Amino acid sequence: MEQRGVTVWFTGLSGAGKTTISQVVAERLRSQGYPLEVLDGDIVRTNLTKGLGFSKEDRDENIRRIGFVSHLLTRNGVIVIVSAISPYRAIREEVRARVGSFVEVFVNAPLAVCEERDVKGLYKRARSGEIKQFTGISDPYEPPANPEIECRTDLEDLEESVEKVLSALKEGGYIS
Template sequence: MSERSGFTLWLTGLSGSGKTTISKGVAEELRHRGQPVEILDGDEVREYLSSDLGFEKADRDRNVKRIGYVARLLARHGVGVITAAISPYRDTRKVIRELHGPGFLEVHVKTSLETCIQRDVKGLYKRALNGEIPHFTGISDPYEEPEHPEVVIETEGQTVAESVAVIIQYLEETGYIKPKNVSGIAV
């Protein structure tokens, strides 16, 4: 298969599932191979593009659509875009997929709620469980797992390097990036 141009890897999962860590690892590998890449991290986008929004469903949907729009623009110009956003609702992710057309690749970073709570370095789950944070995904708001993602990463059974390798292999197999030859150079 010939190499394609831009694409969007849409990493979705609970807070603390590993989306940001995995996105950084994938971005590093893509840059190493000469692929232009940008990460659209949910926390950063919320701070700079969506600080006017709350966390009710309508505002979450609006935030995800903003991320999707920016990702589409970048991908259209040959950039490998990696989003790391909870994006909890299937219907909104479906809208983004339709907006993109080909080149939208959903990656479910699947991690149990219990593990996410254990990994919670920011103390958000503790605050949500104490009722201090309303509309918290996985606690007081739902997370709707993808039904047919292109890739599923189970972070409880994989290292970060293994998770990154699974995504890179998928990108190679589907022609979004060139595979490396035995010397480690993209062919």
């Protein structure tokens, strides 16, 4: 049986839990032998999209580039795990249309919870004005209208969130 590729797109505020959930999902899928690539927003910004800023145009271009790579991998039977804030709904929908096999995971936690979890001090720096155009503080985050999965990381534990993602991939026929 040929492996069906899919892009699993984790979106949400900084500190919501995107990277944590996506890493565990990736570990589980890798341990079962699935062809897999992880595109983490922070890592992509230091390599693929280096030089882009945080204006709306640059953020959209960042997501377009991640989407382009995701599309190439997905059409070749790879499971692509993307973890990126991707704050704007329209660009996420553009990427969804391009990729085709796309599962959106809204990693949802209230802003106050994300700020409590902020190990890098980014929210504090944004609130003090040191960081401009920070999503959730001085720049908007547009939640998905109809995500396939919503992980409420303030209400459920990590294992529950991971199981939601894996179950959706099974139901979609991407994994057995």
